[in-house]
Amino acid sequence: MNRALADFRALRDAWGVAAALSSRAALAMVRGDLATLRENALEARAQFVELGDVLGQLKTAEALGTHAEVNADYELAAQLHREGLRMAQSLEMWSEESRQLSGLGRIALLTERFDEAREFHQRALQLAIEQGNLPAQQMAELGLALGARREGDLEAADAHLRPWLEWNRERNASNGLALVLAELGFAAELRNDAEAALTLHQSGLDSALATEDPRAVALALEGLAGAHSLTGRHIRSARLLGTATATRVRSGAPLPPAERGDVDRIAAxxxxxxxxxxxxxxxxxxxxxxxxxAAAAEQFTESLVNTAVNTARRGIAAA
Structure with missing residues (x-):
């Protein structure tokens, strides 16, 4: 992509430059490189506006909306998603409309407007199903799951999440899998099911590492802190929370107050x-x-435990 961008700049191909920048922003979003995401999306958006390319403006508005959400600028995020929604509707791109509705639902959820969040996500889900767009459907269902868990309906949260485990595994979609596993793990922790929480968050850590996104790893470490705290490994939990906090700060996105519920519960x-x-x-x-x-230490400990369990099982079978 860097070479393509350089070639387009050399050719003075404005649309090619904008498209390459937009693609770079999307890739940066996947790996959690927030500074690169914003820099490329802003330049691409300016180019697309000058060119009158509405689809390009839509995609860059979505990227910038995600960046604003991560940095807790919820007013700007909602504004960008509303702009994206209007553009998607003008283009009659219903799957894109679904994604923008999910974006608005996410902002409503973070600002504790739960009924509004549910309505946005349900509208997004219906559109995604009608279009047969599974990525957009997953986005909507994840939003419904997040809302259900925040409102204490753990069964509903699980029901929205479970179907996407295998779907993400089949596609090696590490980002989606890491988030689904984290949410399932937190739900297990809230049910005081330490074994399930630990298993889910350990799997989530493996997926998070594959994304190369430090924020995804931080989320998995926070989940593991919660799982360990249920079994009395409190020193380990405190250290994992510390590593997660520092990791988020180093990534340029400290955890905002609206997303601190799980961490604050575990820390308490x-x-x-x-x-x-x-x-x-x-x-x-x-x-x-x-x-x-920290992740390597968790994986090493898990390996030791699994080895001990398997050895014990073989001993029992041989007796």
């Missing part, structure tokens, strides 16, 4: 067990560790 449980001073010390120790090191 761990702090209550360790006391404020010990929790702060262990959290700081975690902050000093990079997410790759």
């Amino acid at each position: 449980r761990v702090r209550n067990a360790l006391g404020d001073a010990r929790y702060a010390a262990e959290h700081a120790a975690g902050e000093a560790m990079d997410h790759h090191t």
